[in-house]
Amino acid sequence: MRYTSSHAAVAQAAAAPSMRPSDSNLHYTKSGALDMRYKSSQAVAQQLNKAAAAPSSGDLHNTKSGALDMRYKTSREVVQKMEKMGLDSTSTKGKSSSKKAAKPQKRVAGVPHDLPVTKAGTPDLRT
Numbered sequence: 559m560r561y562t563s564s565h566a567a568v569a570q571a572a573a574a575p576s577m578r579p580s581d582s583n584l585h586y587t588k589s590g591a592l593d594m595r596y597k598s599s600q601a602v603a604q605q606l607n608k609a610a611a612a613p614s615s616g617d618l619h620n621t622k623s624g625a626l627d628m629r630y631k632t633s634r635e636v637v638q639k640m641e642k643m644g645l646d647s648t649s650t651k652g653k654s655s656s657k658k659a660a661k662p663q664k665r666v667a668g669v670p671h672d673l674p675v676t677k678a679g680t681p682d683l684r685t
Contacts, residue, residue: 584602585593592599618636619627626633664679665671674682 583598585596585599587593592603594600594603617632619630619633621627626637628634628637665675666679666681669675669679669681676682
């Protein structure tokens with residue numbers, strides 16, 4: 559949630575019934591949850607859902623796989639913010655599309671760099 563007032567509203571709604579203000583005009587069940595039979599409780603629940611929802615993704619661009627499209631500045635900014643907060647940006651949409659980094663291959667002396675080599679470093683003659 560973006561605003562502290564939203565945090566306060568969620569905290570108030572989640573608090574035990576004895577800790578809630580008595581003048582709130584909200585109705586609660588015995589378990590302490592909002593009683594959704596009443597319009598006032600429905601309105602508060604709707605406001606809480608709007609406040610807790612993710613920010614609008616209208617300015618974000620996604621690839622077909624659902625990952626952020628890094629060609630756009632807004633997507634790069636989101637990733638930078640997530641990295642500053644210590645979050646993994648690849649886990650935002652289900653599967654992560656990270657690939658393992660290729661290990662540098664050893665080369666036998668005298669093998670040109672434009673030829674592919676095997677793991678042992680000898681020229682790959684399959685090509």
